[in-house]
Amino acid sequence: MGKTGGFLDYQRENTKDIEPKQRIKNYSEFHLPLTKEERKNQAARCMDCGVPFCQFGQVISGMPSGCPLNNLIPEWNDLIYRDNYEAALARLLKTDLFPEFTSRVCPSPCEKACTCALNGDAVTICENEKSIIEHGFKEGLIRPKKDIVRSDKKVAVIGSGPSGLASAWQLNRRGHRVTVLERNDRLGGLLMYGIPNMKLEKQYVDRRIQLMKEEGIRFKVNESIESKQEAEELLKEFDSVVIACGASNPRDIKVKNRDSKGIYFAVDYLKEVTKSLMDNKESDNFISAKGKHVLVIGGGDTGNDCVGTSIRQGCKNVVQLEMMAKLPDERTESNPWPEWPKVSKTDYGQEEAIEVFKVDPRVYESTVKEFVKDKQGNVKEAIIVKLEWVKGEDGRMQMQEVKGSEYTVKCDLVLIAAGFLGVQSPIATAFDIELNERTNVKVAEGSCKTTKEKVFVTGDAKRGQSLVVWAIKEGKDTAREVDEYLMGYTNI
Known part of the structure; x- marks a missing residue:
């Protein structure tokens, strides 16, 4: 495959990034693509390694290794090298429904498991993938399928994030009549309001949804299912319901003066910023960091x-x-390839902070002990305390505060980005479905079927907060199970 010895002839070359001080002037994507010849050279580095761990897609030591979608990576790298983008696109779409999303926001477990990464730099798999899908759209190779043979089955999908869209896409292609319900004013779920424009410009989300509309999928916005009556009406109208509402309960912190004004969940902040950009105006609830600590x-x-x-x-x-604690800069012996590399990385926002403020914004092994209010109830300071690992009475390692390590920092805007805890309760109550101990929807091992007849679940609502690539895989798996439930067999 590709060029024999290509990984020896060519060094890894990433897309060029616009300099931090220039790119922070707007919210646009800032990666400048390589030329077609340069991209061909990068594809040539794929070495036909015999056992392509890049497409392994399993969990090792609790972490993903390789692509969960089992993308046929060596095949389409070879086709890029041979300048056969049409065939490369066909192979890519065999496994990945939405490469325009995964190539932009996936943390590339495929590259972490690339054999070239064992003793050097991995192949630029994600960027190669992006070049294929964008070539496909540019050249008109991606067109709506018009000749779908329809069944008499109707499916409702609640949520238009990546898992919901994946389920809807597969079930629609199978011939079922699919309606997607989205509680927000725009479609895309976290693709729209959870991921900033710098990582995923919203034109690409809109482009995919328009294609899905042209294939016959119905979309409804501002549709929130929160009451038993609404759930029952949905179950009467549709033959099956897929819950794809994500794990949208933000994890809070419990410290003194948490009720101070100026403290927000990160997801609310990011949503407001994206919405203001899309609407071309700031709402009454707009959260701005301008001039703030x-x-x-x-x-x-x-x-x-x-x-x-x-x-x-x-x-x-x-x-x-x-x-x-800060992770090591390189793999340790206890974290061998092809495990996910537990190493420190500096992402785009941190790069920008270092460039603008001349200091890394990250403070490790630390947490907030207390917030301090001003007379108007606004947060003005945070008392920070250092943390350390100690062995508890039960023998387990646990974190505790380091006595005397407290110090104060100014802050008049606090953003809590501590992860998510599971599905929000109204939809679970509405459908009378059970949740597990992690507050995700309860299902049997290896199944997507909930404890409620006709109701299935997919994505983060089932597995908890995870990656977009896992959400798409979950969506595909759920579509197959729903199809088998409706038809008695499946050919998805």
Whole structure:
């Protein structure tokens, strides 16, 4: 496959990024594509390694290794090298329903498991994938399927995030009449309001949904199912219902003066910023970081998105708290390939903070002990305390505060990005479905069927907060199970 010895002849070359001080002037994507010849050279680095761990897609030591969608990566890398983009697109779409999303926002477990990464730099798998799908749209190779043979079955999908869209796409292609219900004013779920424009411009979400509409899928916005009556009416109208509402309960922190004004969940902040950009106006609830001392609580991707967004709004400075210790810069012996590499990374928002403020915003092994209010009830400071791991009486390691380590930082905007805890209760109550101990929808092992007849679940609502690529896989799996339930067999 590809060029024999290509990984020796060509070094990994990523797409060029617009410099931080330039890209923070807007909310646009900032990756500049390589030329077609440069992309061909990158595809040539794929070495036909015999056992392609990149498409393994299983869990090792509790972490994903390789692509959960089992993308046929060596095949379409070879086809890029041979300049056969049409065939590459066909192979890509065999497994990945929405490459325009995964190639932009997936943290690329495929690249982490690439054999080239064992002793060097991985193949640019995600960027190669993006070049294929964008070529397909540009050249008109992706067209709506008009000759779908229809069944007499109707399916409602609650939620238009990646898992809901994946289920809807598959069930519609199977011939069922699919209606997608979205509680927000725009379609796309977290693709629309949870991921900033810098990582995923919304034109790509709208483009995919328009294609789905042209194939016959119905979409309804501002549709929230929260009462038993609404749920029963839905079950009467449709032959099956798929819950794809995500794990949207943000994890809170319990500290003194948490009720201070100026403290928000990250998901609400990011939604308001994106909505203001889409609407071309700021709402009454708009949250701005302009001229403020920003404190972000949470060191993950969402926390990084808050850092990048607050810088674009013109914050005075930003601090990002992380409870865990800084990860090593390189793999340790206890974390061998092809496990997910537990190494430190500096993401785009942190890069921008370092460039603008000349200091890394991340503070490790720390948390908020208390907020301080001003006379009007606004947050003005946070008391930070250092953390350390100690062995408890039960023998387990646990985190505790380091005595005397408290210090105070200014903050008049606090963004809590501490993850999510499971599905929000109204929809579970409405359908009278059971939740498990993690407050996700309860299902039998290996199944997507809930405890309520006719009702299935997919994506984060089933597995908890996870990656877009896992959401798409879950959506495909759920579609197959729903189809078998409706028809007695499935050919999805």
